[in-house]
Amino acid sequence: MSQLLEVSGVSVSFDGFKAINNLSFSIGEAELRAIIGPNGAGKTTFMDIVTGKTRPDEGRVVWGALSQSLLRMSESQIAQAGIGRKFQRPTVFEDQSVYDNLMMALKKDRSPWRVLSFRPQAEDRGRIEELAAEIGLSDALDRKSGELSHGQKQWLEIGMLLAQEPKLLLVDEPAAGMTLAEREHTTDLLKQAAKTRAVVVVEHDMEFVRRLDCKVTVLHEGSVLAEGSLDHVTKNQDVIDVYLGR
């Protein structure tokens, strides 16, 4: 199987502290993957590296069929290449309407001149209404996103990701602070998205991961501790020692 993203031998340290230590990881197209691990395991830092926010000290990050190195690309170039990211805390543009948030994310030419002359067509509006329906915000399109509830903001952010039509979606702790019903909706959204693209979900909550029903990678102290089905990794003694046994 050809891999969409291949991370190999990546290390990064902050002031001498190795946050990521010789990490290798790969994911194929249209694959759903969960990454679990205790706090400080380096899950967010891993996403920072893939999306170009943090430059690793060593290692390779290779993307797509053309095997491009992501390490020489800027954040915006990486995003345009097809990697979308959802942050740990919901980051939507609170001062702008749900509609504007989605419109900004919609896959279109991103250069200033083109954006300046851009005026939404009927099909763009249609696409946004579709997305809004998917994330359950059809009635909130004209509301300022700052007025949304916490869960709705998380969904809006997922909707913005979908609007970008990325090939790979990196989702950092999407269920944090959500009610049970909201979590279920979120699982559905992610599983649906993973049918047509690769999705990597970082999550703390075991129940949530179980519901995702996918391959799991366990991260510990910046490297992979175990990989496999959830049942497989939860039986692994190392995993029990560092994570589950606590």
Added chain:
Amino acid sequence: MSRSFFARNPSVLIFIAVLALFTLAVTMASEAAGSGALSTSFVKTLGKTLCLCLVALAMDLVWGYTGILSLGHMAFFGLGGYMIGMWLMYARTESIVAASMSNAAIPPTDQEIVDAIGTQIFGVVGSSEFPPVWAFADSLWMQLALVVLVPGALALAFGWLAFRSRVTGVYLSILTQAMTLALALYLFQNDSGLRGNNGLSGLQNIPGLTGVPQADVSLWFFWASAFALGAGYLLCAWVVSGKFGSVIRGIRDDEARVRFLGYSVEGYKLFVFTFTAVIAGIAGALYYPQAGIINPAEIAPIASIYLAVWVAIGGRGRLYGAVIGAAIVSLLSTMFTGGQVPNLPLGFYTIHWVDWWQVLLGLSFVLVTLFAPKGIGGLFDLVTGRRSPERHGADLGPDSGSFQEKEAEE
């Protein structure tokens, strides 16, 4: 511009209507119209104020919308003034020199005329040679092009260096202050080629219009300034109304997030910085012929700080706020510092407004920042009922996931 543009931005129509009425009223009350209710010098003051409103608009775009607190935009304003000033001074001196030499027995050669102009213009700095920067001074069209090109090129070069290195926040503000200070200090030198601290003067005398009274000229410039402000307002409103406006406000609120959406934040900042510098240059080119004189003190760092204060007092992040702030504060400033406001005797001390105006202005800035962050423009929200959402960006702590204040309280 479609009908829906005005439908979505009713404030634009209102603004244009108010500006048109104001222009009409001033025209009818001017000396040129035979009324004399407004003196020519006051018409000039109003015309200059409109130019300041235009540069405030640029400031609002770069600061209020994009979140770049540039404290150097008056440098672009001044450069625009210098560019037009060079032609005004050259062409007028040329006509004077030509007139005086035409009486000579032997007709002067072209070179003799140019030399005589040089002596006239650069005598004050002990020179008579034309420096290279005056190469195009004899051409109105070239100098008009430079009004746009010089501020634009400086902004492009400066912005490219600064934004590419991801200089943001207060560091960027300091850098822009350094830029305007460096430019002012350079221009102060006699050998900078722009007459050092003398600056360029006599700019109110428009070459070719010697027979036209200042009352008329002042009104023409007032119209030109009003037109430029109206056009600038339309253009800025158009820029911020669509997706471009969304993106730059996104950059202001969370630039990292905009990057991860695939927008080149640096490219957008450079675009806005340069665009607004060009607007500032045009505003300056209209301002200084009305002021009559430009010298390097005009682009001292404090000038750009004032610009930020106007926009803050007027209300940043809304175009009419910037205009209102610039108009009110600069007019008040003219009144107070011009001694038009009677001194206030307190018995034990007399408040001389000429001295105390700065203090009053500084105090209002602090008060507005603390108690009315939306500025004067915020008053309009009371009418229209526009409210901004509660913003509580921060997590309670890393371990509570994304719980925020409100959810945690519930």
